[in-house]
Amino acid sequence: MDCLVCHDTTGKYKKDPPAAGMPEKDVDLKLVAENVGHSSRATCGACHFNGGGGDAIKHADMSRQLLEPDRNCDVHMGGYDFSCTECHKTRNHKISGRSSSVPVAEGEVTCQQCHSEEPHYCGSLLDHHLNKHAKTLDCNVCHSPVFAKCKATKTWWDWSKAGDKNRKPKKDKYGQPDYDWKKGEFKWEESAVPSYAWDSGYMNRVLIGDKVNINAAVINLTEPVGSIKDPASKITPFKIMKGVQAVDTDNNYIIVPHLFPRDKEDKTAYWKNLDWEKAFEDGMKSVGLAYSGAYRWKETWMYWRLEHEVMPADMALSCVQCHDSLKGEKTCNRCHQDNRDVDFKNIAHKGTDFSFMKSQGRDVEHLIEKTDYINFKALGYKGDPIIHGGRFKKLPMGYKDQ
Structure with missing residues (x-):
């Protein structure tokens, strides 16, 4: 990375992919340098x-x-x-x-x-x-x-x-x-x-x-x-x-292949020669590891946390969208005394409006009226914590039968 990657305001600064971070030859570096911000x-x-x-x-x-x-x-x-x-x-x-x-x-x-x-x-x-x-x-x-x-x-x-x-x-x-x-x-x-x-x-x-x-x-x-x-x-x-x-099935590690040709004479890049064996050998050499010559294709997973695309507060999930037990007539008054001045059902049910999202073109029809949204059992709970208790709290005797 260099200064212009972050501080260019012209939108014209580009990197040359195979050139180890160097800018593309046709970039007007004087123009870009005079317009940093x-x-x-x-x-x-x-x-x-x-x-x-x-x-x-x-x-x-x-x-x-x-x-x-x-x-x-x-x-x-x-x-x-x-x-x-x-x-x-x-x-x-x-x-x-x-x-x-x-x-x-x-x-x-x-x-x-x-x-x-x-x-x-x-x-x-x-x-x-x-x-x-x-x-x-x-x-x-x-x-x-x-x-x-x-x-x-x-x-x-x-x-x-x-x-x-x-x-x-x-x-x-x-x-x-x-x-x-x-x-x-x-x-x-x-x-x-x-x-x-x-x-x-x-x-x-x-x-x-x-x-x-x-x-x-x-x-x-x-x-x-x-x-x-x-x-x-x-x-x-x-x-x-x-x-x-x-x-690599002999060395038991993920293989790093050589993909992008270094130049016109490159004889090992996969995107030029379509030869995995040569691409594997060259790629592993570049990272200082041996390639045994034996490999297997394996399924891999990577967990990526979700940090952005935060929705407005009025589009957050509602109580009922996670807690199936609140779907019926019994909502917050399952625990709290009935209060005619508080609309418990409205409190528990007002949340992410998937019908509105569908009207905006989002692929969410299957989420309308969905409950148990995060799947409590898959996370190790016995079921809905409102019925079965949280991870560190036991419910009062007989509560789950109420």
């Missing part, structure tokens, strides 16, 4: 929107849509016109923040830094319960109930299918291609329900050269560290980037 969503997004080699591929909650988003796409950037540095504070050119895929080095960014540990502050009965929820749930469980709602994101990437120049890519219902001869087979999702997992803020990561279990059904390249029994863990929303990659 503060970073912007455009300069940050030039890299971060394109994680994985294109717009909205790996990151589920970042795409070029965030250059000029509407309020329902992202309330911070669309509602309040936040720049990235509004949250990602910078000191001595060290920019706080991280993704799930890389370890933190320069400081974390959390919702609580602005909104506090008790972010619901109107003083109502509902706020009391929501602040208790904030001790167990990450904010975006409720405030980002779907991911990639501004633009479809890639959720499946099978490298083993690459190399077929005769296969014609087909567009899915989101207008995205299902194939690229260079990269393989794809699947995309839009307005998708996150995968929920317990997260303590730490991640297990597979780095280059780390041993993996090649006999496992799935190899997790990243996965959150957490447990229902850990008070520091919170239920957290993720996009799981699923795919198929090559593993």
Whole structure:
């Protein structure tokens, strides 16, 4: 990276992909240098929107849509016109923040830094319960109930299918291609329900050269560290980037292939020669690791935390959308005395309006009237905590029968 990556205001500064970070030859460096300024969503997004080699591929909650988003796409950037540095504070050119895929080095960014540990502050009965929820749930469980709602994101990437120049890519219902001869087979999702997992803020990561279990059904390249029994863990929303990659079966590590040709004489780049064996040998040599000559295609998963595309507060999940037990006539008055001045049902049922989102073109029809949204049993509960109790609290005798 160089200064102009972040401080160009012309939009004309471009990197040459195979030139080790050097600018493209036709860039007018004098013009760009004379027009430097503060970073912007455009300069940050030039890299971060394109994680994985294109717009909205790996990151589920970042795409070029965030250059000029509407309020329902992202309330911070669309509602309040936040720049990235509004949250990602910078000191001595060290920019706080991280993704799930890389370890933190320069400081974390959390919702609580602005909104506090008790972010619901109107003083109502509902706020009391929501602040208790904030001790167990990450904010975006409720405030980002779907991911990639501004633009479809890639959720499946099978490298083993690459190399077929005769296969014609087909567009899915989101207008995205299902194939690229260079990269393989794809699947995309839009307005998708996150995968929920317990997260303590730490991640297990597979780095280059780390041993993996090649006999496992799935190899997790990243996965959150957490447990229902850990008070520091919170239920957290993720996009799981699923795919198929090559593993060295003798050395038990993920293979790094050589893809992009270095020059016209390159005889090992896969995108020029379509020879995986040569691409594997050259790629592993470049990272200082041996290639045994034996490989297998394995399914891999990467957990990506959802941090952006936060919806307005009135579009957060409602009580009933998570708690199936509140669907009937018994709602908050299951615990609280009936109060004719308080509409308990309205409190419990008012939440994410998926019907409205559908009318705006979002692919959410299957989410209308959905309950048990985060799947309590999959997270280790016996069922709905309202009926069965929370992770550290037993209900009064006979309560579950009421």
